[in-house]
Amino acid sequence: MMVMFTFITYVIYLFSKKIYTKITVPFLHPLLVAPILLIVLISITHVSANQYLQDSKWLSHMLGPATVAFAVPIYKNLPIIKKNIGTILTSITIGSLVAIFSTFLLSKLFHLKYDFIVSILPRSITTPIAIEVSKEIGGLPTLTTVFVIITGIMGGVVGPSVLKWLSIKTPIAKGLALGMGAHGAGTNKAMEYGKQEEVFSSLAMIFAALITLVWGALLIPFI
């Protein structure tokens, strides 16, 4: 069974990516389509979600080395980072603080349950790291994954309008905002703007994770 579900997940993943390259609309995002198809499949075949999770476990395990791999783009872009370190650090420090506090305040305002609050706090950082942070602060990794996915898709949709309303002009500001607000999906969007935006977006994504961890370490005792 183990190999089978891993294989099925992979095939469905390729299929949903293919659809998205043909029809690029937000609600056909592979991260919506693939899980929905799989949920339908396991319900038809009467496989429990826990059984599925057990069988596809090693796919989730790859998130560990994938996080380690982010060292490579940092190393390769070192000259750009050094040149813009002040702008990157200031913007992302402010961005991640705003992310944590606005999420926290809104979840209080909306009377979310405690489980949901701790799971939603790391939502503005990239999934592999958000899952780890969620575990550290007592959240539920599955819920966190879904919140991160919603954040990414949402950011891809509202991002360009936000940048337009505020008439943001510089590539660095566009890239950092997209990467900070919508991590991987934001970086995908940034590619449409240009090479510089893409680099800054992926750097924002990595720095957002690093800086959120610092905030986490400082703020967790108060949650």
Next chain:
Amino acid sequence: MIKLGIIILQVCFLHVFLFLGTALKQMIPLPIPASMFGLFLLFLALYCKLIKLKWVELGAKWLMAELLLFFIPSAVGIVNYQQIFSIQGVKIVLLIAISTIIVMGMTALTAEKISARKRSEQH
């Protein structure tokens, strides 16, 4: 086929840094994930030229390109949380929309202000 072999080998090699990160985490009692320590160690190893970029480049590129695949199982796990398919779910989507707009706006404005100031200093 050779490329696939290289990717597999390099992904295994990246695990070494993950294990080192896990060891480091046991020594440093901070709420930082082991994989982040691993990221830091790999960066140091590259920076200090202890390892060559080409030893990890292909494997790293593959892992980052297929990132979506690795969190599909977690997303499927959502069926275990029925409460999300309710008013709570609607509230959460609304919350995320509002917060994401604020976060992007603040980040963009900050970066734009700083780079504008930098440019005027140069002239």
